[in-house]
Amino acid sequence: MDDLESVKQLKYRYLRALDTKDWDVFAETLTVDVTGEYGSSLRFGNRAELVEYMRSSVGPAVITEHRVTHPEIDIEGDSATGRWYLQDRVIVPDFQFMLIGAAFYRDRYRRTDQGWRICATGYDRTYEAKMSLADVPSFALDVGPAIRV
Template sequence: MSDLQAVVDRVEIEALRGEFTDAVMMRDYDRVASLFTPDGVWRMPNIPVELEGREAIRAWGRRVPDLVDFLVQNTHPGLIQLGGDTASGRTYISEVGRGLDGRGGQNYAIYHDRYQRTDEGWKFTERVYEVRYEDSSPLAGSPPRPARDA
């Protein structure tokens, strides 16, 4: 692999990870699903949820508005290890959110990723969400609410 190809691959994988965060924040689970290979897996053991394939990811996304009041996810670049048409990596996450049941909090986590080069570009073959720290203390703030007519 040329040095230039390695740079291109790293930029494209970083764009994939950024688009994932944007799609989750915008609750666009059709787009989230499209970022995985057709048989890709998204694992969140602490929830616990294991989503296999794009349709399972879409179905999970359709349920999110019934469960989640808000979620803010910030990602920080981590390791990318290239291996030809496959790669692995990590992304570091900080989140704050609240469910419609009132439970909420903050956490710090790591996504452990596997990637595959496809005809449509790099895709996730696996994303495993590992929570490293969780604070379930009630949140003092809230998302802004629409102003009421005077």
């Protein structure tokens, strides 16, 4: 697999692991010294902080869907940068809440002995829409077996 395809597969694995709550695989997509900046208020300085935040904040009671498209990836030796268009949805049934939004991810990647890993990630929102599911009387949710509890 060439470097470009490897970086794409890495990002897809990061998102799959996030949405299925597979925190071991999620952690494996990141370098130990990864930095994260999600919007203006969420910042992380290493893998342990980032993974623990996701594990505790986006646990089994929170359903997420992250889709990225339109990758713009530049590879220079053992480093790469990437920009992705993100569309996401967050559903919190216990609070009858749903968020849909879009953003542009900006990532940096580093080639390691284990392959490409994300060494910096974050996004800038283009919009975020929030709604109460109580306003949607027909809303029903069935969660499939892919999500780890």
